[in-house]
Amino acid sequence: MSNLIRTAQLADLPQLKAIYNHAVAHSTATFDLYPRDDADRLAWFQAHQGKYALLVCETDGVIAGYASLSRYRERPAFDGAAEVSIYLHPDFRGQHIGSQLMQKILAFAAQQPDIDTVVSLITSENTVSIHLHEKFGFTLCGVIHRCGKKFGRYLDLSIYQILF
Secondary structure, three states: OOEEEEEOOHHHHHHHHHHHHHHHHHOOOOOOOOOOOHHHHHHHHHHOOOOOOEEEEEEOOEEEEEEEEEEOOOOHHHOOEEEEEEEEOHHHOOOOHHHHHHHHHHHHHHOOOOOOEEEEEEEOOOHHHHHHHHHOOOEEEEEEEEEEEEOOEEEEEEEEEEEO
């Protein structure tokens, strides 16, 4: 089994949508409550060009996971910040693919002259994601308590950041 990390292509969208929608339906990794449709994922893909990269990890022809850099906020004052997200296909968890994707996406971000910081908003109970971010040098900036509700319970949101 060999992993290839590459820029996402339009043909990857069905697999990327399936990975994300699985997280929506089965986890608190995202605060989304409803699955995303093809039109939404196409707009999302198109927004991830240039400095807002979208990388995939392909394993034997299957998308095992992806990492994205997104615009942090709409106001231009935030243009030096990007938000990182990593989602894995459930069959490929525990195989260090998240680490491989994080390494590549942070290397990409560090090469962008207009990205000064990368932030990540993580559900506080997602200890696997928190550990991954801390392993790569992210620091906890704060916690917003009970700011989301999913599966009938309130969730906290931990804010992590790495500066370049």
